[in-house]
Amino acid sequence: MLLKLLLLFVLVFCENVYSEICSNASKLKCDCRIFTNTKSHLPMQTADCSERGIENIPENIEDGLSILDLSINVIQNLDPTKQALSSNSLEELILSYNNITYIDVNFFQNLPNLQQLDLSNNFISAFNNSEVFQNLKSLNFLDLSYNNLNTLPDFIFNPLFKLIQLDLSYNYMGEFLTSSKSVLTDKLGLTSNLTQLSINGLNLMELPSGYFDKFVDLKKLSLCDNDLSVIPTVPYTLEYLDLSGNKLTFISARYLNYHSLKVLKLNEMDTLTDIHHYAFYNLFALEKLYINDCPNLKEFNELAFDVPSKDIDHHPKFLSLARNGLKSLNQSYKYFFKNMDHIDLTHNPWNCDCDILWLQDFADELSKPHELRCNYPSELKHKKILDIEPSDLLECFPAIYGKKSHRVLIVVLSLSCVVLCGLIFYLLRYPINGIANKHKIGPNSPYSLAHTTDHA
Template identity: 35%
Template sequence: MISLLFFVFIALHSVSALSICNVCLCRTNRVENVLQQYIDCSRRDISMSNLTLPSDGYSLDLSSNKFDRLQNSSLFKSTTIIELFLNDNNLKEISANVLDFPELRILDLSFNKLETIHESTFTNLKKLQFLNLASNKFTSFEKLAFHHLSNLKEIILDNNDIGQSLRKVNLFDINGFGLTKNIRNISMYSVNLNEVPDNFFIEAYDIRKLVISNNNLSDVFEFPYTLEYLDLSDNPIKTISTEDFNNIPALRVLKLNNLQIEEVPCYVFEPLHGLKELEIERNKYLTNFSRLAFGDEALNDPDNFLLEQLSLKNSRLTTLDEDLLEPFGRLIKLDLQGNPWKCDCKIAWFKRLQIDPKDYEHLRCGSPKPTYNSKIFDLKPRYFTCPKQDRHFIGVTIAGVAFCIILALIALWFFVFVPRYQSRSNFTQSMYAPSAAYTVLPMASHFRE
């Protein structure tokens, strides 16, 4: 009887202390002579109770488990876990002090239904560096508390309707629960932001990456001086100028896709001496790309042209100036596909560019009709000519202008000189004309005498 009770106790104890690796997939990797346990519990519909984590746990994946809230459990306590994935659940609430991971660096809470982050939610996550809160139900930045995360380097706030609140609340409010000054990367894709207030980033001293795409911004704003990566895509921005990028000399990547700009003007990218990658894609109003977009130096001294990748695909460009051949010829990657290029003598230089074959499949002609939809790199040189009628038209135009000028000069000569000539003739005729006194004498008087 005693032995039976003993076995029952052992069985109950083993159930209460069931290792998570008995119900989830666990694998061990050796990294720099250190064993790291990766625990995959995604899509397992596991219960949070009666599961313990291994002593050498490194990564814990609890995504897609239909959790609606997090409560105190041994599943959320570990001194070794570095990565925690709770994305794609139905989380509406995280109780205070539930997450007890003093060594945690990465936390993914994206694609849940969270509306509030309690001020004590992150109390025990002092070393957290990456936080993903994308695609939740946040509507006010005031309901997000980050002041415990002094080591946070990157945050993703995509697809949360917090744009209106950001016009009133400082993102780095040191008196509230805003982001700390150590933040380096911020993503605010589609947060319904209409305007970036002045000095919005004035307290951000080390921001390197900013994604603020797919919002309602119509004007370019003041950027943090330290930026190295900037994505302004999918905003209704109508113009860009040199002043817009004048104060971010360290920028290396710039994305200006799907804006409402009609031209890329002169010198707009000249201040960006460190720019390595530039995307200007899907701009349906863009018809003009200035030969001086990168400044004079890019044309006169291409050795200082450091850009490596450029994409102008899927816009409305029809031609580019041949002066760009030298700087564009130095690019590692160039994509000009998806534009209605006018295949004439003005773009014959395209075929001299070193473009990867996979990047000219859709590099095709938009006009004239004989070359419509033809691959530019498949066309023979005879197709890249400017029609003779164009030159004839220019000649006729010049002749017409010259003829008009000559007529104008003749008319001017008559106006200035002809009136004077007529007045002198009249004067001469008056000198030799008979006197009026003689003309009135009657002829009959002579015979009477």
Template identity: 30%
Template sequence: MLVHLLILALIIQINCSSICDSDACICKRYESELEFEGERIVCSHKHWNILQSNYSLPDISHSLDLSFINISIVHSSTLFKSNTLLELILNDNGITKIDADSFQLPELKRLDLSNNLLEFIDKETFRGVKKLDYLNLANNRFTSFTKLMFHPLSSLNEIVLDNNNLGPALRVSNLFDRSGFGLTDKIQNISMRGINLGNVPDNFFVDAYDLRKLIISNNSITEMFEIPYTLEYLDLSDNPITAIFSEDLTDLVALKVLKLNNLQIKTIPEATFKYLPALKVLELERNKNLTSFSKLAFGREVLADADNFELERLSLKGSRLSKLNEALSMPFGVLLELDLQGNPWKCDCELVWIKKLQISPEYYEHLRCGTPLYLYNARIFDLKAKNFSCKESHIGLTIAVVTFCAMLAFIAMWMFICLPKRQSRCNFLKNMYNPSTAYSVLPMAASFQSESNR
């Protein structure tokens, strides 16, 4: 009897105790970036289901981390009942289902459900989290927006949908489905990396009235699409896009960050980035087919006066560029950060100007020569200016001139050897320069004989 009473007392104590009083979690009190002072509770990487223990949260809780604890089904729990919790982390648990009304967290702003096995979210799931601002659903098993109910989340600002196979469904349905399944028009940040999306249909973002950040990398997009003019951040990397022109990037007056890494483009043509007045960061990395970069890529005006050149950081590393026009020294000279590493640069007199740029030493190591052969793999900033020579091109021109002169000499020698008579040589030369008279000139002797016969 006494044993039973002790067990019962222990159960009551556990049920009434705070999770911070257990050995299951680590609790830290601090002031967060979300301007809330409270407890951060970390219970990750435990090998038992903490939800079954019925612990309660401290009175002032800011963040609860329940990642990697092998939860398969999320159900109602005292841990999910709080009037102060702002952040709930449930990633990497193998979750297949979330019971309706599981979350009674009226102040919750951030929810991470990434790296689970979710295929469906009930429309009542988010009924108790009206203030949710950030939702991460990356690396789950969603295939259709009809199984995602976002419209109850009127405050949702950012969503991460990476690596869900949503692309095929989005070919026939709108991302901002007005029937209630899609995103609300208030969304500002969307990440759709690796969702198997092909070419983006016309008016795909027509209802995105205030979209600021769009990550649409690692898909199967082959051509540019209509980009929302409100964007401040755009990542199109890792798509088989073959060409980019100035008209693809017009009217993006707010765009500050543009990432165009690992595309199939071969050239950056004239005026490509001319109409991006607010652009601060431009990445053109790992473009294995990129061999040409127009000196007018940023427009003509910045070549003479870089005062209106707003770009601060430019990366061209890991492409196939071998030369850049010296006219770019003016805009490139005002950059805060310039990375030209990993290109097969032709280190001749036309490239020596690069040594005058204020490139940070951390970008020296792989800034190397591809040609000429005797400078192959040499670090550009280890070379002297005199090493950047154009002798090879001069030698080639000299060889060409000498060869041409030798050919002319050979022709002249042949004429004087094979055409012994002076008159014949003259006629040969005359016929060479006036072929139309080749058969109209008769020898003088023949002319006299004709007169005597008369």
């Protein structure tokens, strides 16, 4: 009986919270479902209205809807006089990949509990009023990436005192965001509560000294696809730093002195050619290191972390060096590899000589080990490193094939024996006396005096 009452309650509750956007009568035909919130353990409703050709924000969104996804549609303007959006229960609103160019200052006024707002991949060129987010007191995530923004109004983020994640990537704000070291805080109103910041693809050449000083809780920073030639000073609280796609030419410990950093990404840099000694020595907490797609990085320093030792448990546990220009890797790294969980060395132009064979001992630790292939010498080109046999590199196995000098001597002696045997055979076949008699001058020789007189 109790189970029946509970089931009846759930059905009644679900029917009551089902908003009009999810009703059978709705023309939008959104995919709606109810799930349990992992934090509150209460039922929540989500509506996936993406890719429906929607031109206007749906009306009459009732309380009960927690997540509304309107991405990949053709919405152009967010104007409350034409399309009102009001909900006390909505926590996440996704408006990415639309054609939005204009947002009215009052559009978000009736979403007091909104926590996440995604406006990425639109055509927003400006916010005409700094109070556009003034009523979003609960907002903790804001994505404005991939728009056409050049500047932002003063104090636009001032009402967002709970904001902890901000993405401004791939706009045209590079000059604006580097106009002063305090532009993010004093001018735009960001608080020190920020924990994640993405400012990728803004053509940043350098950052003013002290640029991040006020972000004392910043944990994750992404500076990808800029024009930085030197690693900037970042907060010591960072646990994640992505500098991929910049113009760094070297990596040095001088610019990497962050004891809390756990993940470091240095991918896709054609300019990167050198990893200095002890470059990562000061990254005591480093767990994952990515250096991929750097074609001019031809050597990975044997002392990049520290002097290798079999008695020390080294960081990181995850190392990716794929698609670089690496030709060899010092076998001292075998002490590191024994303690690693993931190692990716694929798609490098490896020189397959005696110094590469130690990698065969780590077939279980290597990621995609059968994709490690030789590039040199030519006779081993494209051969899998794990498939190299002793007969492929004779000089590497002196116990089996002897030393190279010994093999050369054996070859020379063998050739000498062949030549000597040939000479002996020739002498036996054509003795010296026979050869001498063949040309001896006698009565029958055309060169003898007697032969000449007879003809006379």
